[in-house]
Amino acid sequence: MVAADTSDSALRARAWAAAAEVVDPEIPVLTIADLGVLRDVSIVDGQVEVAITPTYSGCPAMNMIALEIELALAREGICNSKIRTVLSPAWTTDWMSDDGRRKLKDYGVAPPQSGGGRRALFGEQQVACPQCGSLATEVLSEFGSTSCKALWRCTTCREPFDYFKCH
């Protein structure tokens, strides 16, 4: 039994490491671990089961992500895997790692404000320009190129930029 446990936990660690490298197809600098989309990896009767949570209800990237996880596991020699989608608790931008936020900013996308939730949604938001850091920014459109982004503009450096919306 001890031997089985050890090999299960080794398998789990290998599977987690492989799945954690999968990137969001729409924001390829972020891994699903950075995003908080990767929720759990477990071993059920020898089979690897990966739990992911959708960012948005209609996020078309989820099918792609599930496929990429299977491929990543297969490259690790883990061919018997199952991807499970969990809805609860609902994904929130607060789960995005600090590392993820930094990578997002370097990529030119303003990261979501932490602990935002509904208050930030309906109150005043201060979003720093990812190019020059200025807080003199304004929203151009609440809805951007993907479900998770809004379109903003910096009035200091005049550059438009994407803002990863609070959710």
Added chain:
Amino acid sequence: MAAASISVTESPPVLYALRRADDALILGHRLSEWCGHAPMMEEDMALANMGLDLIGQARELYSYAAKVEDTGNDEDSYAYLRDVRQYRNLLLVEQPNGDFARTIVRQFLYSVFADAYWRAMTNSRDATLAAIAAKSEKESAYHVRHSSEWVIRLGDGTAESRKRAQAAIDDLWSFTGELFHTDDSDAGLIADRFVVDPESLRAGWTDAVTGVLQTATLACPSKSWMQKGGRSGSHSEHLGHLLSELQSLQRSFPDATW
């Protein structure tokens, strides 16, 4: 050969989920009709994004219904293989897009309700419905904000935009009573606190809607006669046309994939 319609065993939880799923799918489809046609690029993206949110919500609700019904139906068969009389959505959401003002007003009237509804549903005793609600309420909050801002901008805008916004309010108002519809099928679910009684949301909806209309300098219709029928499958002719487009591929080429 055209694909035949499925039969659905509408137990209370299945019927309940299908009604809400149909609202989301039909309104999402209506919004998708704007894709490439909106008055400006930002709005083209906004309407498509909101449509995507709604279709995502519909998928989760259909999957829930499929699991509860457990007769082999799935999200695709509910969407593609039920005929118009089997659809259970509100008459409001099937109304044609009309002009931009009409689309915005329809979105506003629905979203104000949906936002309060989903927030209340996060307390559902059904874990799946509560989880769907927790996702949906974040999305509906954006939809309310977007449509409210536009109602104000159109109402308090030019004479032309104001005229169009007011006409939309006047035309669509009689479809809002159905938002609060319940029947015998819902009674047990409400009593067991699996779902909320929409009547408890009426006062909040009325306050929110009249508040925005006031800011928009638009008149709130005083007529109280309300149309209903969507929840039991009696639809306007518009839904048939919508479904013939939405379902054409699966009806003509059953199980087609690509």
